[in-house]
Structure formats: C-alpha cells, structure tokens
Amino acid sequence: MNDTTSALSPREEPEAHGAPLRRFTDPSYVPLCASLAEVREHIDAIDQQIVALLAERGRYVKDAARFKRDAFQVSAPQRQLEVIEKVKALAKKEGAYPEVVEACYLALIEGFIAREQQDHQGMIDAEAQP
Numbered sequence: 767m768n769d770t771t772s773a774l775s776p777r778e779e780p781e782a783h784g785a786p787l788r789r790f791t792d793p794s795y796v797p798l799c800a801s802l803a804e805v806r807e808h809i810d811a812i813d814q815q816i817v818a819l820l821a822e823r824g825r826y827v828k829d830a831a832r833f834k835r836d837a838f839q840v841s842a843p844q845r846q847l848e849v850i851e852k853v854k855a856l857a858k859k860e861g862a863y864p865e866v867v868e869a870c871y872l873a874l875i876e877g878f879i880a881r882e883q884q885d886h887q888g889m890i891d892a893e894a895q896p
C-alpha cells in the first residue's frame with residue numbers, strides 16, 4: 767500500500783490482531799510485539815503505572831501547599847522552569863521523545879498548579895487559632 771491507496775481506503779480503526787502492514791527501513795529496528803493488540807496491552811500496563819505515579823505526585827504537590835504563603839508562591843515560576851529543564855534532560859538520557867515529555871509536563875504542571883491553588887485557598891494560616 768502507498769500513500770495514494772491509503773488515502774482512498776475507508777476510514778476504519780486498525781485491525782488489532784492482523785499482521786504488520788508497514789515496516790521500518792532501518793535494518794537495526796527490532797520489533798517488540800507480534801500484533802497491535804500486544805502493543806496495546808503493554809501501553810495499557812504502562813498507563814496504569816503512569817496514573818499511579820501521577821496520584822503519588824499529586825499527593826506531594828498537595829503537601830507543598832502547606833509551605834506557601836500566597837498564589838505566587840503556589841505558582842513558583844522559577845521551580846516550574848527547573849522542572850521542565852530537568853525532565854527535558856531526563857528525556858534525552860532515557861531516549862524519550864523530548865517534545866512529548868515537554869508537552870506532557872507543561873500540561874501536568876498547569877493541572878497541578880490549578881489543584882494546588884484550589885487546595886491553598888481552602889487552607890488557613892499555620893499560626894491561626896482554630
């Protein structure tokens with residue numbers, strides 16, 4: 767199949783149990799799975815771990831709110847830059863797609879800050895009387 771025939775094909779989801787339809791030209795590429803279904807099993811298992819780690823990360827972000835005075839400190843822009851630089855370096859080291867890692871973390875931090883701002887607004891000063 768080439769680009770012309772693929773453009774004329776009906777728009778349907780890929781066959782999860784079918785044989786490969788394309789191959790990489792790089793002779794050193796080693797396939798990981800025998801089917802798309804198997805690929806997706808691995809992705810689903812990884813997603814489970816990622817979400818569990820996001821839950822754990824979220825608990826630490828919540829705790830961070832206790833150490834901050836106001837909305838600017840919650841936002842902590844200098845720390846945001848540090849986190850982005852750190853994960854970009856990690857992506858390089860781990861062989862992850864750097865643009866994917868950066869985009870994920872920009873979205874993640876935006877989401878975590880919004881939650882932390884919400885948590886912070888619901889808190890009282892540590893010295894305040896109950």
Ligand SMILES: O=C(O)C(=O)C[C@]1(C(=O)O)C=C[C@@H](O)C=C1
Nearest residue numbers: 830840841842845846875878879
């Ligand atoms: O390091 C902090 O101060 C946090 O609250 C954590 C975190 C993050 O998600 O990494 C969240 C909000 C800040 O913008 C900076 C970083």
